[in-house]
Amino acid sequence: MEDIQMTVTETRERLYFAYGSNLNEADWARFCDRIGVATDVIEAVGPAVLPDMQLCFDYYSHGRQGGALDIAPMRGHVVHGVLYRVSPRGWTALDRKEGAPNFYERIERLAVKPDGSMVKVFTYAVTAARRRDFCAPTAEYRALVAAGLQASGLPIDGLNAAAENRPPRAEIDHVFVYGTLLSGERNAGLIPAQCVKARQPATVAGALFDTGNGYPALALQDGARGVVQGECLQIEDLPALLGTLDRLEGFAGYDDPAPLFYRTIVEAKTKGRGAVKAWCYVGARAGMFRDEIVGGCWRSHLVELAVGKRATP
Structure with a gap:
């Protein structure tokens, strides 16, 4: 099982997650020139998102003469940004900026990479003492951040919602299920039928394992080895349902030191809508990944187990 990934990958040095003005190369260059450091003290690695977070403007910046970006918890939403490697001088420069x-203040969070794996990162959030009610940004600052996001190929919907002081749209409205939440299985009733806008067979790159506890666990893979079969459900107001699903899966949030499962974001391939981004619960403990279910189908595995029991004298 050499190609199985643990959900949270560790890096030798903590990466930095940027979501605001530091994505704008010109703004970063102006600051570096002012303090006398090279711009390459930070080096872009690639895109990622902060799960269960939203952008907000709850801080007045005298330097920007208006609201400056912050992040705040919001289940089922994501903040888009870029991961950077940072030198010691880079951290000093970032702290100063x-x-x-x-x-x-510099805080630690989990970021989700495009392949669904997670990495521990540092990012910046406004201190509790400095937060206030909505502070409208200037048009110049809003345009500066938007330009940085767009230059990195990232959406600006969350920025626009925050700048206009309106609730963000939940951009992920699908969940991929592969075990006891499948239609007809014992926990399917936790997803009310009236909330399901669409249900389609789907697959996710990975491997499926029987945990020995009456439920399976998905392990991430790069797609070269196998797929997990399940269903992709489009849910009306998915963020409202995630609390129920989180409790079932033993996931108490991204600061939980010992979850049973992690909730991450995967690409689910459906027969009807093609590939969609979906929330998915993946195994968080190495001991789950011992007995692989060949073919990646929990239902077929249950049938095989039932047949095996009947055949046992």
Whole structure:
């Protein structure tokens, strides 16, 4: 099982997750020139998202003469950004630009990479003492952040919602299920039928394992070895349902030190709608990945187990 990934990957040095003005290369270059450091003290690695977070403007920046971006918890939503490697001088520069620790503070979070794996990162959030009600950004600052996001190929919907002080749209409205939440299985009733806008057979790159506890666990893979079979459900107001699903899956949030499952984001391939981004619960403990279910289908595995029991004298 050499190609099985644990959900959370560890890096030798903690990466930085940028979601605001630091995505704008010109703005970063101006600051670096002012303090006398090279711009390459931070180096872009690739895109990622902060799960269960939203952008907001709850801080007044005298330097920006208006609201400056912050992040706040919001289940079922994501904040788009870019991961960076940072040198020691880079952390000093970032702390200085963010006014850490007096205005913003460096915090640790889990970021989800495009392949569904997670990585521990540092990012910046406004300190509790500096937060206030909505602070409208200037048009210049909003355009600066938008340009940085777009240059990185990232959407600006969350930025626009935050700048206009309106609730963000939940961009992920699908969940991929592969075990006891499948239609007809014992926990399917936790997903009310009236909430399901569409249900389609789907697959996700990975491997499926029998945990020995009456439920399976999915392990991420790069797609070269196998797929897991299940269903992709489009849900009306999925964020409202995720609390129920989180409790079932033993997931108490991204700061939970010992979850049973992690909730991550995968690409589910459906027969009707093609590939869609979906929330998915993947095994969080190495001991889950011992007895692989060949073919990646929990239902077929249950049938085989039932047949085996009947054949046993």
